[in-house]
Amino acid sequence: MQKLFKGLFKLIKIALIVILALFIIYFWNLDQKLMGWAYKQVNAMFDRKKVDVVF
16 A cells, blocks of 8 residues: 555656646746747758859
8 A cells, every 4th residue: 555655646646746837837938048049040051052043
């Protein structure tokens, strides 16, 4: 019975940590900030390339 409670407590603890992490990401809008940084990096890479224009 004690193993069951220990496993259940560990599962609840992991679930709370995941929920807290997701709330922090949502609250501070970190996903949008990360995507904004990633877009800037990708655009910086592709803006340097020469474009081959064939007419």
